[in-house]
Amino acid sequence: MAATTAVRRRRRGHGSPLRMPITHALLLICGFFWVYPMLWAIAGSLKSDSGFLDSGLGLLPHGTHWHNYVDAWNGANFSAYFTNSVIITACTVFFTLLFASMAGYALARTNFPGKKVLIGVILVTFFLPRGYTIVPVYDIINQLYLLDTLWSVVLVQVAGAMVFNTFLFMGYFRTVAKEIEEAARVDGAGFHQTYFYIILPLARPMLATLGLFSFIQSWNDFMTPLVFTLGQPHLRTLSVGLYAFISQTSTDWTALCAGSIISLAPIILVFVVAQRHIVAAIAGAVKG
Amino acid sequence: MSTQATERTSRLHRPTPTRRRRRSRWQNVKENRWSYFYIAPFVILVAVFTIYPIIASLGYTLYQWNGIGSPTAYVGLENFRKVLHDHIFWRSFGHTFLYTAVLVPVQLFLALVLALVLNNKRMRFSTFYRSVYFIPAVISPAIIAVVFQLLFSNFGQNIDSKLMSMHLMHKPVDWLGDPHVVLWVIIGIGIWNTLGYNLVYFLAGLQTIPEDLYEAATIDGAGVRQQFWHVTIPGLREIGMIILFLAILGSLQVFDLVQVLTGGGPFYASSVVNTYIYQEAFGGGFSAAGGGGGASVQPNVGFASAASFFYGLILLVITGGQALAMAYMRKRRREMNAAAIEEARL
Numbered sequence: 001m002a003a004t005t006a007v008r009r010r011r012r013g014h015g016s017p018l019r020m021p022i023t024h025a026l027l028l029i030c031g032f033f034w035v036y037p038m039l040w041a042i043a044g045s046l047k048s049d050s051g052f053l054d055s056g057l058g059l060l061p062h063g064t065h066w067h068n069y070v071d072a073w074n075g076a077n078f079s080a081y082f083t084n085s086v087i088i089t090a091c092t093v094f095f096t097l098l099f100a101s102m103a104g105y106a107l108a109r110t111n112f113p114g115k116k117v118l119i120g121v122i123l124v125t126f127f128l129p130r131g132y133t134i135v136p137v138y139d140i141i142n143q144l145y146l147l148d149t150l151w152s153v154v155l156v157q158v159a160g161a162m163v164f165n166t167f168l169f170m171g172y173f174r175t176v177a178k179e180i181e182e183a184a185r186v187d188g189a190g191f192h193q194t195y196f197y198i199i200l201p202l203a204r205p206m207l208a209t210l211g212l213f214s215f216i217q218s219w220n221d222f223m224t225p226l227v228f229t230l231g232q233p234h235l236r237t238l239s240v241g242l243y244a245f246i247s248q249t250s251t252d253w254t255a256l257c258a259g260s261i262i263s264l265a266p267i268i269l270v271f272v273v274a275q276r277h278i279v280a281a282i283a284g285a286v287k288g
Numbered sequence: 289m290s291t292q293a294t295e296r297t298s299r300l301h302r303p304t305p306t307r308r309r310r311r312s313r314w315q316n317v318k319e320n321r322w323s324y325f326y327i328a329p330f331v332i333l334v335a336v337f338t339i340y341p342i343i344a345s346l347g348y349t350l351y352q353w354n355g356i357g358s359p360t361a362y363v364g365l366e367n368f369r370k371v372l373h374d375h376i377f378w379r380s381f382g383h384t385f386l387y388t389a390v391l392v393p394v395q396l397f398l399a400l401v402l403a404l405v406l407n408n409k410r411m412r413f414s415t416f417y418r419s420v421y422f423i424p425a426v427i428s429p430a431i432i433a434v435v436f437q438l439l440f441s442n443f444g445q446n447i448d449s450k451l452m453s454m455h456l457m458h459k460p461v462d463w464l465g466d467p468h469v470v471l472w473v474i475i476g477i478g479i480w481n482t483l484g485y486n487l488v489y490f491l492a493g494l495q496t497i498p499e500d501l502y503e504a505a506t507i508d509g510a511g512v513r514q515q516f517w518h519v520t521i522p523g524l525r526e527i528g529m530i531i532l533f534l535a536i537l538g539s540l541q542v543f544d545l546v547q548v549l550t551g552g553g554p555f556y557a558s559s560v561v562n563t564y565i566y567q568e569a570f571g572g573g574f575s576a577a578g579g580g581g582g583a584s585v586q587p588n589v590g591f592a593s594a595a596s597f598f599y600g601l602i603l604l605v606i607t608g609g610q611a612l613a614m615a616y617m618r619k620r621r622r623e624m625n626a627a628a629i630e631e632a633r634l
């Protein structure tokens with residue numbers, strides 16, 4: 001809603017109407033080249049092996065060779081990679097939202113002793129120069145006997161997203177009117193009931209925004225799954241699997257393109273469905 | 289409920305015997321036990337995976353250690369001395385600065401122009417265009433690496449032959465393998481990759497400028513150009529500083545894109561600070577495709593940690609300086625505004 005009113009409020013255009021078609025033409029041509037690499041990959045995923053070489057930079061495949069997708073999905077193990085990615089991303093999004101909203105609620109709404117110290121420590125670590133922390137993290141995961149499991153990736157991703165998400169939830173919960181909570185308490189709702197039935201439903205926009213962010217981040221994450229599932233090729237995510245695929249196969253370019261598109265499709269799908277929301281959230285982050 | 293709470297806090301502030309105060313604090317803790325329960329996952333995760341690793345890696349800087357077993361060879365500050373004298377570190381440092389110095393102005397300029405065009409009220413399909421130019425920002429670095437490596441590959445009729453047929457160049461170029469070219473190619477891909485974020489930031493900034501200002505400017509007879517310089521630019525100053533800050537910080541920390549495209553290679557020609565530190569820490573052992581960075585090195589976690597801390601300090605100085613400059617400018621502007629209002633009142 002806010003987006004549409006904002007659009008309506010846009011400032012008056014300048015320039016004559018005659019200039020508009022030229023602007024559109026320029027935007028379309030530049031836009032075409034902007035997404036050309038991806039269009040080329042989509043086309044490549046549908047070309048035959050020889051067609052891929054013949055057509056070079058061309059975008060039109062001669063006939064559609066869907067078998068590239070079958071090759072990638074079955075032959076190159078992308079079905080397993082896809083499942084791993086889905087499991088990791090789903091768990092990461094869920095636990096990030098749960099833990100961050102819980103902590104954000106407690107930090108925003110109660111004045112427990114030690115709260116100021118806690119916030120202070122976190123702010124300091126935020127600005128502290130980081131050492132090479134992936135080595136000690138690797139060590140911890142190893143000692144927890146979680147190395148080469150999907151859980152290690154989830155744990156590291158959730159932990160990495162904690163501070164940012166918790167602070168955003170804290171800020172959001174501060175804006176929620178205190179009266180609503182007090183009314184709930186008068187009606188006999190306890191701490192948990194207030195959180196689950198009153199606060200969380202109120203935070204739906206924030207949950208959606210941060211959920212989208214952590215989805216994109218987790219799905220596209222490359223280093224975490226690479227480092228923590230190195231010993232188990234069958235636990236690779238799409239990003240890692242795709243990257244390993246390029247070194248294994250120096251000839252199956254069309255399947256490689258198909259693999260790229262399989263990895264990309266869910267993100268693009270989410271982006272198309274929720275793009276207004278994503279853009280508004282990104283814009284809000286810099287305005288705030 | 290709330291009156292009770294204020295009573296309690298006021299009682300806390302009143303000078304009371306220590307024993308009584310301690311008891312009331314304990315009561316306070318007990319009353320908030322669920323708050324502790326709610327922050328527990330957050331506290332544990334941050335303590336174990338953020339705070340402890342920072343401290344631990346600070347400890348590693350004092351050892352010569354290959355990352356296997358426990359560090360035993362104590363070397364004191366030797367690692368920091370080595371970083372300061374390591375010419376590949378400084379070369380990577382130079383690459384990172386070049387990357388930032390080229391990418392930030394070019395990308396912000398393009399994003400601003402695009403935002404100005406798309407912000408036009410009479411511009412149709414601006415949402416569509418915004419999506420098109422934003423899409424690269426949601427593509428994972430792994431996919432970018434694969435697609436560009438294929439696109440640049442030397443087979444069939446490719447970019448090289450196209451450019452040669454257009455007489456833009458004379459002989460094929462190894463885009464990701466030629467030491468003189470590779471960093472510029474990465475900068476170009478970097479501009480392409482993250483421009484979308486800055487576009488959206490600028491669009492958000494433009495929409496915060498009240499339309500009345502443009503109307504007033506039109507009534508005062510200001511042309512398009514004058515409106516741009518006297519309404520749009522001042523209106524974007526505040527948000528523009530934040531955009532600049534984020535763009536510089538992000539570019540100085542570039543890692544994924546370079547790691548997956550070249551791994552810093554060939555022969556460190558595209559090595560940036562973070563890929564260099566990564567290679568030092570793991571000896572190239574973790575790069576899935578070999579990457580083609582420099583020669584494979586013996587992992588040295590102590591050196592990597594020291595380099596990382598050293599670079600972290602540099603980043604802290606840069607970002608701190610930038611934040612101070614921003615605060616100073618804001619303060620000066622506020623003072624100037626106040627002075628102007630004062631003058632107008634007189």
